[in-house]
Amino acid sequence: MARTLESLVFKPVQELAVDCKILPERYIHKCIDEAFHVDPPVIDIPVIDLNLIQPPSPSADQVLEKLRTSLSSCGCVQVIGHGISNSLLDQMHSVGKDFFALPLEEKLKCSKTAQDIEGYGNASAHSDEIHNWSDLLNLTISPEDQRKFQFWPQNPKIFSETLQEYTDKLVLLNKVVLKALPRSLNLKESCFLDQYGENANMFARFNYYPPCPRPDLTLGVKEHADGSVITFLLQDNEAGGLQILKDDHWFTVPTVPGALLINVGDQAEIMSNGIFKSPLHRVVTNSERERLTVAVFSNPDPSRYVEPAEDLISEKSPRLYKKVHNYLRIYFESFQQGMTGIEAAKI
Numbered sequence: 001m002a003r004t005l006e007s008l009v010f011k012p013v014q015e016l017a018v019d020c021k022i023l024p025e026r027y028i029h030k031c032i033d034e035a036f037h038v039d040p041p042v043i044d045i046p047v048i049d050l051n052l053i054q055p056p057s058p059s060a061d062q063v064l065e066k067l068r069t070s071l072s073s074c075g076c077v078q079v080i081g082h083g084i085s086n087s088l089l090d091q092m093h094s095v096g097k098d099f100f101a102l103p104l105e106e107k108l109k110c111s112k113t114a115q116d117i118e119g120y121g122n123a124s125a126h127s128d129e130i131h132n133w134s135d136l137l138n139l140t141i142s143p144e145d146q147r148k149f150q151f152w153p154q155n156p157k158i159f160s161e162t163l164q165e166y167t168d169k170l171v172l173l174n175k176v177v178l179k180a181l182p183r184s185l186n187l188k189e190s191c192f193l194d195q196y197g198e199n200a201n202m203f204a205r206f207n208y209y210p211p212c213p214r215p216d217l218t219l220g221v222k223e224h225a226d227g228s229v230i231t232f233l234l235q236d237n238e239a240g241g242l243q244i245l246k247d248d249h250w251f252t253v254p255t256v257p258g259a260l261l262i263n264v265g266d267q268a269e270i271m272s273n274g275i276f277k278s279p280l281h282r283v284v285t286n287s288e289r290e291r292l293t294v295a296v297f298s299n300p301d302p303s304r305y306v307e308p309a310e311d312l313i314s315e316k317s318p319r320l321y322k323k324v325h326n327y328l329r330i331y332f333e334s335f336q337q338g339m340t341g342i343e344a345a346k347i
């Protein structure tokens, strides 16, 4: 089917940004209690070297302790020693930026319609809410037989092979991290992965934020928590913008060249019975630079039940979350009813 601009529900933000002097109403946050362009303090997020957690040793325990503290206070951690070379990280940025730099007709070949989750488009296409100042490209990357290649860009030529290489590395990294999380809680290392099942999947989102004429009025991505178990975020070292809510205050998340930011998603909060915090986060815009990030969401088989690890539950620390399956459905349905998914999962 030939795709045209009309098949997109809204005009790409990138097109709008070309000669936008006055921000359209649908991007403006009216009840702002703070100007989004005033940078909040930078939060100190620990950087962890994953090479140091194997084999088990007292120094590995120290690293795991740092991991646990970080995930239970701010809900994220920066990781190095993740097995992904700097050149592959750079190449992921380049193919993302090169895709968004293509003429619109070329990008429209991968466009999503209102019914699709995958493809090129923007996030709030089906709601009458305030829109994000960003465009995106959503792709299932793993398992391979769930990929929808009609949405994969043919251009730039190395897009698919780069994403394939990145996926191979992330599949391994995902296992390493999902074993480290329960270990840091003194649980059996397979405890979270056992809840993943056969049809676990990974979903990539390329987020593209064009420069914005009024960073004080709008957001690149509205405040949200991720519905995943964990999210691997490749930040943009040239343009920050991610903020995280901790103790009711917004903080700027620093970028660390070569590191990946791991965010706790709602399902890791459930599995850890609330010890790990799925943080609210948002993205502010800037008027000078484009920004490109790649978020990869790691999710269990939707038919498998996810629940707090039995060994974390005691009289002193009662179970806080229900046993849920297909949490992403709960997450999106709750969102449409103006609730958060995690509220719906709480007992």
Ligand SMILES: O=C(O)CCC(=O)C(=O)O
Pocket (backbone or CB within 6 Å): 205, 207, 221, 226, 233, 235, 241, 242, 281, 283, 293, 295
């Ligand atoms: O672009 C970013 O820094 C964060 C994006 C994000 O939160 C998401 O895609 O869920």
Ligand SMILES: [Fe+2]
Pocket (backbone or CB within 6 Å): 224, 225, 226, 281, 295
């Ligand atoms: Fe997010």
